Amino acid sequence: MSDNEWPLYEVFIRSKSGLSHRHAGSIHAADDQMALDAARDTYTRRSEGVSIWVVRSSQIVASDPAETAAFFEPAEDKIYRHPTFYDMPDGVENL
Amino acid sequence: MNKGGALLAYVTRLGDNALVLGQRMVELVAAYPELEEELANANFALDYIGQARMFYTYAGELEGKGRGEDDFAFLRDENEFRNFLLLEQPNGHFGDSIAKLVLFEVFYLAQLEAMTKCADTRVAEIAARAEKEIRYHLRHNTQWLVRLGDGTEESHGRVQQSVDDLWRYTGEMFTADEVDTIIEKAYEGPNLESIRERWQADIEAILINATLTWPEDAWMAAGGKAGRHSEHLGYMIAEMQYLQRTHPGANW
Numbered sequence: 001m002s003d004n005e006w007p008l009y010e011v012f013i014r015s016k017s018g019l020s021h022r023h024a025g026s027i028h029a030a031d032d033q034m035a036l037d038a039a040r041d042t043y044t045r046r047s048e049g050v051s052i053w054v055v056r057s058s059q060i061v062a063s064d065p066a067e068t069a070a071f072f073e074p075a076e077d078k079i080y081r082h083p084t085f086y087d088m089p090d091g092v093e094n095l
Numbered sequence: 096m097n098k099g100g101a102l103l104a105y106v107t108r109l110g111d112n113a114l115v116l117g118q119r120m121v122e123l124v125a126a127y128p129e130l131e132e133e134l135a136n137a138n139f140a141l142d143y144i145g146q147a148r149m150f151y152t153y154a155g156e157l158e159g160k161g162r163g164e165d166d167f168a169f170l171r172d173e174n175e176f177r178n179f180l181l182l183e184q185p186n187g188h189f190g191d192s193i194a195k196l197v198l199f200e201v202f203y204l205a206q207l208e209a210m211t212k213c214a215d216t217r218v219a220e221i222a223a224r225a226e227k228e229i230r231y232h233l234r235h236n237t238q239w240l241v242r243l244g245d246g247t248e249e250s251h252g253r254v255q256q257s258v259d260d261l262w263r264y265t266g267e268m269f270t271a272d273e274v275d276t277i278i279e280k281a282y283e284g285p286n287l288e289s290i291r292e293r294w295q296a297d298i299e300a301i302l303i304n305a306t307l308t309w310p311e312d313a314w315m316a317a318g319g320k321a322g323r324h325s326e327h328l329g330y331m332i333a334e335m336q337y338l339q340r341t342h343p344g345a346n347w
Contacts, residue, residue: 006129027131030242037235038131041138 007056009035011043014051019094021053029054101277102215103157104177105284107167108274108320110150111178114168115328116199117143118335123186135235142228149221169339173322173329180319181264183328187257190250193239194257200233201297202268202290209285218282237301244305251306258302259310266315269294274320 006028012021024043029035035054044052063071075081096104120140127133151164181199186192207229210222243254269291271279278284302309318324338345 028129029131033238034131034242037135037238040231041135042131045134045138 006030009054010057010060011039012053013043013049015049017050026057096273096277098277098281101274103154104274105278106150106157106218107154108177110147110154110167111176112182113143113150114147115178116182117147118331119186139232146225153217169336173324173332175322176328177320177322179267180316180325181261183324183331184264185327190243190254191257193236193243194254194261196236197240197301198261198265200229200236202294204229204233205290205293206285213284214282240301241305244307255307258307262310263314263316267317267319270317272320
């Protein structure tokens with residue numbers, strides 16, 4: 001590895017049409033095209049995907065782990081927001 | 096040479112090109128400075144080895160003497176290999192490898208595209224599969240040639256030297272011999288003259304993009320297609336065939 005490391009990219013893969021892209025991992029690349037190629041060669045060798053997104057890790061705005069309580073806990077005691085009162089039809093996998 | 100003999104020679108030659116280039120790339124496995132490129136190179140090398148297997152297996156069937164892919168790869172001597180001289184050249188530095196791949200793959204992609212319309216269905220089928228692989232290789236390697244050529248002063252100078260050094264091995268690809276002619280006429284195979292025109296146009300566009308200069312056309316080396324090789328192939332084959340020669344029939 002050189003001292004000057006290439007920027008980090010996050011890789012998102014859509015495994016088949018109709019599903020959404022999911023985070024697969026990250027790679028280093030010098031530019032966007034190289035990132036796309038590296039993602040293809042690293043994460044789709046065994047037919048894992050039909051579409052790839054890459055984005056510079058530095059461009060991602062993430063929630064602060066220290067604020068987890070303020071961010072997420074208020075939703076937990078509001079059960080009326082959760083669709084838990086419906087029966088799931090058999091055979092529905094991606095809901 | 097009859098029609099069948101030409102097809103056998105042609106398919107064997109395609110296998111030789113793929114195997115020799117694939118073996119050169121295998122030599123670089125675990126030697127790349129970046130993990131991502133390491134994976135790309137290994138993937139590409141395996142694509143070539145896979146193509147060699149398909150061509151050799153078919154060659155064995157055409158020949159009808161019971162030889163399989165391993166016999167073609169590991170039990171033939173240097174002068175029986177009919178690969179291009181370009182492909183057996185040592186790896187050199189990263190820019191040399193990239194320049195070699197771009198110069199060859201622009202040709203190979205055009206050759207494979209033409210082969211998908213070949214009257215021999217098996218050749219057409221193998222070509223259709225290989226074409227997709229090479230289209231991606233070329234995309235990847237072209238980007239690298241542009242990055243290096245249009246990069247720093249040092250990378251520009253070094254990769255220009257790579258293109259200049261390898262240029263003399265490109266002429267052989269377009270010189271039709273008896274085999275090429277029979278394949279074109281009797282099997283509706285590739286026309287090397289039209290591939291040359293396309294190659295020149297594509298390479299010119301890539302070089303312009305990479306801010307590189309078209310090398311001066313000078314003396315062109317030839318002989319690989321006739322089994323007359325540079326001094327490098329013998330060493331490469333000796334290493335590649337060592338196991339099979341030392342332990343004939345070894346398996347796992």
